[in-house]
Amino acid sequence: MFGYCRDKNDYRLFKLNLLWRHRIIDNTFTPREIPVKELDLDDYFTDENRITIIFDKSLEYRLVEEYGPNCYEVMEDRNLKYSVGYTNRNYMVSWVLGFGDKARVVEPIDLAKEIMEKAKNIIRNYEHDI
Structure with a gap:
């Protein structure tokens, strides 16, 4: 899942199978516009x-x-x-x-x-x- 990480203050890829202790909370968030440069996922997956x-x-x-x-x-x-x-x-x-x-x-x-x-x-x- 691609999203904004509030801990890192940056966009990150999150592996859903690593979310072991998830819970539903009442917090809400304001959707953000994702900058175009962040949508180029080739930066995250380098096939060197x-x-x-x-x-x-x-x-x-x-x-x-x-x-x-x-x-x-x-x-x-x-x-x-x-x-x-x-x-x-x-x-x-x-x-x-x-x-x-x-x-x-x-x-x-x-x-x-x-x-x-x-x-x-x-x-x-x-x-x-x-």
Whole structure:
């Protein structure tokens, strides 16, 4: 949620899932005009980090649904090459793992290695149970 923070005397992005101890109060407020410069949310989300992922062609529908029909490049083997900027590394790792064996990070290498280690840990979690 984007709004004015009275504690910081500035506009902020608030994550609603972090509002644990909320309560309804009787205070009222006067709506403010949001300056145009504050409406450029690109200042809040910098995509300085880039990731390139090769997706199995069977996942084309997911990429199209989430990011549009022109978000990827079709490769010679018909798999899909997808590159995007990201801000949250932990979220990106979880997101890629959610595609299981249908996605492979090719850049950056350190992120690919981190995902590989997480996958190994997932296997270890199940080795003793099955």
